Amino acid sequence: PPAAGRTLVLPWEDAAQAELRVAGRGLDRRSPDWIAGAVANYVLGGSTITSRLGANLREARGWTYGVHSAFSAGVDRGGWSAHTAVDVAVAGAALDELLPETERLAREPVPD
Numbered sequence: 831p832p833a834a835g836r837t838l839v840l841p842w843e844d845a846a847q848a849e850l851r852v853a854g855r856g857l858d859r860r861s862p863d864w865i866a867g868a869v870a871n872y873v874l875g876g877s878t879i880t881s882r883l884g885a886n887l888r889e890a891r892g893w894t895y896g897v898h899s900a901f902s903a904g905v906d907r908g909g910w911s912a913h914t915a916v917d918v919a920v921a922g923a924a925l926d927e928l929l930p931e932t933e934r935l936a937r938e939p940v941p942d
Contacts, residue, residue, distance in 0.1 A: 837925075848921035849913070852928060856910040859903040868901065874935050875899025875912050882931050883912065891927070893920050 834854075857867045875883040875898050883897045899912035912932070916924045 845918055847915045848918045848924075849915050850921065850925055850928065851911060851913045852925075852932070853909055853911040856901040856903070856908040858907045870935055870940065871899055871901055871910070873940050874932065882935070883914070883928060886927050886931060887914060887916070887924055891920075891924075893917065893924050897928075 857864050861867070873882060875881045878884045878888060878896045878898060881897075881899075883899065887894050887897050893916045894914045897912070897914035899910070901910050902908040912928060914924065914928070
C-alpha cells in the first residue's frame with residue numbers, strides 16, 4: 831500500500847499514555863493459509879500473557895497491561911493489526927520491540 835512503512839504520530843499534550851497501532855493487509859478468509867495464519871497470529875499476539883508480544887512488552891519489560899494482535903475477516907481480504915497502550919516515555923522503545931517481533935515470526939519457524 832502507498833502508506834506502507836509510514837509512522838504517523840498524533841501528539842497529545844500532557845498525555846500519560848501512548849496508544850500504539852500497527853496494521854497491514856491480512857488474509858482472505860478463504861485462503862488455504864488462513865488456519866496457519868491464525869495460529870501464527872496467536873503465537874505473536876493472541877494472548878496477552880503467553881504470546882511473544884505479551885512475553886516481551888508485558889512480562890519482560892512491564893510496559894503494558896495488555897497487548898494483542900488479530901486478523902479481521904470479511905467477505906474480501908481483511909486486515910491485521912497489533913495494538914497496545916504504554917507510558918509515553920517508552921512508546922518509541924515499545925514500537926522498537928513490537929516491529930521486530932512481527933519480523934521474527936516471518937523469519938523463524940514456530941517450534942512444535
